[in-house]
Amino acid sequence: MDWQHGFSLQPININTQILPGYEMVLTVTPDTSGEQTIICNEFCGIGHHNMVGKIYVTEGGQ
């Protein structure tokens, strides 16, 4: 909620800006299991390089 960030989800190649005051909703239906990587791809300040995450997709919705 502070200022602009980015949301990049790879390898399925979702890439969007996250703007203050807005709720961004993305619906993703993965067709393969595995690891998805999230990074902030808009320079957002001193902690920008730490804005990373992972989503683990498993078969069968577990």
Ligand SMILES: [Cu+2]
């Ligand atoms: Cu950032």
